Amino acid sequence: MTSRTHRTTARTSSEGRAVARTQTLLKGENGIGTVRKTVLPGGLRVVTETLPSVRSATFGIWANVGSRDETPALGGATHYLEHLLFKGTEQRTALDISSAIDAVGGEMNAFTAKEYTCYYARVLDTDLPLAIDVVCDMLTGSLIAPEDVDAERGVVLEEIAMTEDDPGDVVHDLFAHTMFGDSPLGRPVLGTVDTVNGLTRDRVARFYRKHYDPTHLIVAAAGNVDHQRVVRQVRAAFDRAGALTREDAEPVGPRRGAKTIRTGGRVEVLDRATEQAHIVLGMPGIARTDERRWALGVLNAALGGGMSSRLFQEIREKRGLAYSVYSYTSGFADCGLFGVYAGCRPNQVGDVLKICRDELDQVAEHGMDDDELRRAIGQLSGSTVLGLEDTGALMNRIGKSELCWGEQLSVDEMLRRIAAVTPDDVRAVAKDLLGRRPSLSVIGPLTDRQSAELHEAVA
Incomplete structure (x- = not known):
């Protein structure tokens, strides 16, 4: 049984400046199922759910950006960027990223939807610090190198071709277009061959800088986790990247999109x-x-x-x-x-x-x-x-x-x-x-x- 509570604590620096706001959103019995949230300076939110009875933990970062945020010329940019964040940072190569999680028997992946993107890793609880460091490094330090953009273009085009070979998938994209027409919700998440071929390194990099600001990100961790320890590790990772410099920034709230035109009889x-x-x-x-x-x-x-x-x-x-x-x-x-x-x-x-x-x-x-x-x-x-x-x-x-x-x-x-x-x-x-x-x-x-x-x- 869990109950709802909104107890908030604010920790301050020696200068008296608030540096974090923590709430217990759901209080579980004996700590099981307790959900806590901390807002770090810079507007980054960290949410955790504690389940001490398991030996695993899943760590993810959600970005408040999806294919709905693309212009027609940027069709598929969100999904393309999802691929590129696995290609390397200043600290790690693409092989370093994958081998770090493979070496501890974990799994790592990401997915793009019309209104959000998520990157995650599932590991043993003892390997959670590694997962936090790797995923945070990817989200804050991606190089988006020109050679990676060119190489990954072929991979994305193959994914589009694979989807096109499955009419059971394609029909749902077709239905979205039937209902929403040539609007962001009516276009496919993957983009098209033409739009993906038209994406340049500069376009993707600008999209990355615009939408991966900490105010647009939510860190989520669940399993055998300690909330304050996760907060410290996340903050350290983002601080190393210089991503929390705007201390007065506030998180972006839930999306409130303009009404999309819906049709009937098509x-x-x-x-x-x-x-x-x-x-x-x-x-x-x-x-x-x-x-x-x-x-x-x-x-x-x-x-x-x-x-x-x-x-x-x-x-x-x-x-x-x-x-x-x-x-x-x-x-x-x-x-x-x-x-x-x-x-x-x-x-x-x-x-x-x-x-x-x-x-x-x-x-x-x-x-x-x-x-x-x-x-x-x-x-x-x-x-x-x-x-x-x-x-x-x-x-x-x-x-x-x-x-x-x-x-x-x-x-x-x-x-x-x-x-x-x-x-x-x-x-x-x-x-x-x-x-x-x-x-x-x-x-x-x-x-x-x-x-x-x-x-x-x-x-």
Whole structure:
């Protein structure tokens, strides 16, 4: 059991100047699950969750920058930069970076999303100081050498080619474009061949200097960690890089983007000689800060979140029309998406699409019965807890929570909010979202007649 508290302590230098502000955000029993936050001079935030019963720790740094922050000419710059930060600093070569973590049996990686980027390392608790030093060095001291920019360009282009070979991935990028058009949210995180080829060392370096300021960064560590020790080690690493010189700087708060235009009734079909047709049918969702997200989570679980969900039962179990079928939600700072994915034989696209439309219309008009909602609440509650069973997941939770919401919710509080969702809550969000005119994205070898029918299907 954890409880929420906001006790704040400020440590001062001998001159009386405040140098750090520390809060205990969540107080766990016997220190287990305690979440603390310190704001260092320079605006760098350090958040930790203590779990003394494990022998591992995951250390990560979140940057408040994603592909949404790119201009059309900089398409893919965030992801390109993610690659380049592994290529070397003044202290370490690329081989030094990878071998340092490999030598202690750890794992190290990074990921780029539309609104944030994360770099992390998972190690034994005794090797946490090494992980802190390596990851902080990467984030503060990257050389972004011209020869590395040129060499890594080929790697990024290969990653784009690999993604293009998987239509099950590409269809989600296509759906984002269908919904958001040629806006930052509608463009692919990886960029395109043309935009990546157009990125120069100077452009990427300017992007790095602009977005990797400490005020835009959040350090997160979870596992068998001591908060104050992590703070000292992080501060020492950033001080060595001269990154905390603006002592009066304050952290940048959660993103509050301008409203992105969302569309309905659009259809995009990409003709490809694939064995399956890949479909995403969906409509605008809600922003990640919308309090209805708990009800939408339950609705999503009931509609397409598991083997007992409506869509899985109707499309796969009863009719055998698809192997993979599910629904999903994506929440951004100011908007969101709700989508249904299915992969099926090209000649069955019409049947699958009709079932999806019928089920969405049915739920929008009538809601769901109590048994469905009880199963969905149980499924969502269980998956929430089971998804936090390792230190990597805990680091992701506290880092993303600080970045996106500026607050921390305990697991008990999350479960309480899920359990508090009522049939009326689900019915209201279903009527609002599922009652809107949908958009459709399809990849596959469709005939002209099928393509025309798809346009009619979402009219």
